[in-house]
Amino acid sequence: MSNTNRYEPSKEHLLAIFHIFQYYFDKIFPNKHCYLCHQTSDTLVCEYCLTDTYLHLLPAPGHNLLENQSIVGNIVPPLYSGLYALSEYKGVVRALVNQLKFSGKTLAANVLAEFFEYYLGGKLNINQAIPEAVVPVPLSNQRHISRQYNQSRILSLELAKHFSINSDDLLLRTVNTKQQSSLDKNERMLNIRGAFKVAKPIDYLSIALVDDVVTTGATINEACKTILEHNPDIDISVWCMAITLK
Numbered sequence: 001m002s003n004t005n006r007y008e009p010s011k012e013h014l015l016a017i018f019h020i021f022q023y024y025f026d027k028i029f030p031n032k033h034c035y036l037c038h039q040t041s042d043t044l045v046c047e048y049c050l051t052d053t054y055l056h057l058l059p060a061p062g063h064n065l066l067e068n069q070s071i072v073g074n075i076v077p078p079l080y081s082g083l084y085a086l087s088e089y090k091g092v093v094r095a096l097v098n099q100l101k102f103s104g105k106t107l108a109a110n111v112l113a114e115f116f117e118y119y120l121g122g123k124l125n126i127n128q129a130i131p132e133a134v135v136p137v138p139l140s141n142q143r144h145i146s147r148q149y150n151q152s153r154i155l156s157l158e159l160a161k162h163f164s165i166n167s168d169d170l171l172l173r174t175v176n177t178k179q180q181s182s183l184d185k186n187e188r189m190l191n192i193r194g195a196f197k198v199a200k201p202i203d204y205l206s207i208a209l210v211d212d213v214v215t216t217g218a219t220i221n222e223a224c225k226t227i228l229e230h231n232p233d234i235d236i237s238v239w240c241m242a243i244t245l246k
């Protein structure tokens, strides 16, 4: 007799089970070690790592990068009023983003949010650049299914906790676009066109779109366009963990 009815869990099922297990394990046994140096620590990032880890910080972190002409020259003309990034897409931040994105290490998002608040929080406060809510940029359905989670949403939830504001899923992805990484700036703009719709009415005066890495800004700009069509008066800024500098 053949075994055609035997249950064989797919890789996605196993990963989903693992994430659920990891979630409850972390609840029952809260992290007691620093994520970065593994020394005993009551916080996810120990004091030493928080202050002394070498990051490829951008000049004057917490200032609006749209005031920097060399950055503006490399991105799609922005529909948002502010761009705030923790670091260049290099070193520790690059490693953390990749752990979050490709290895299922969702705690990496907490670490990134810790650094973001530490280096940018005070400055954003002074510049009155703390929005009413953070909004994750949604992944295409295909990538969401294969990855099981949206890294921008996890980052958005973490940042919301750190800044005591809402994380609100205002956007939905409507079409599965090609992966942006293989495309140039103009191809990215065309590829992402019409990829979003709003999930609900938008009543906020100010929001920050959250994404892990900004390269040409084509995706966040399209997300802005979609939001502005529904609420032209809203102030949108972008909070990202890293930007790719040319």
Ligand SMILES: [Zn+2]
Residues within 6 Å of the ligand: 034, 035, 036, 037, 038, 039, 045, 046, 047, 048, 049, 050
């Ligand atoms: Zn440490």
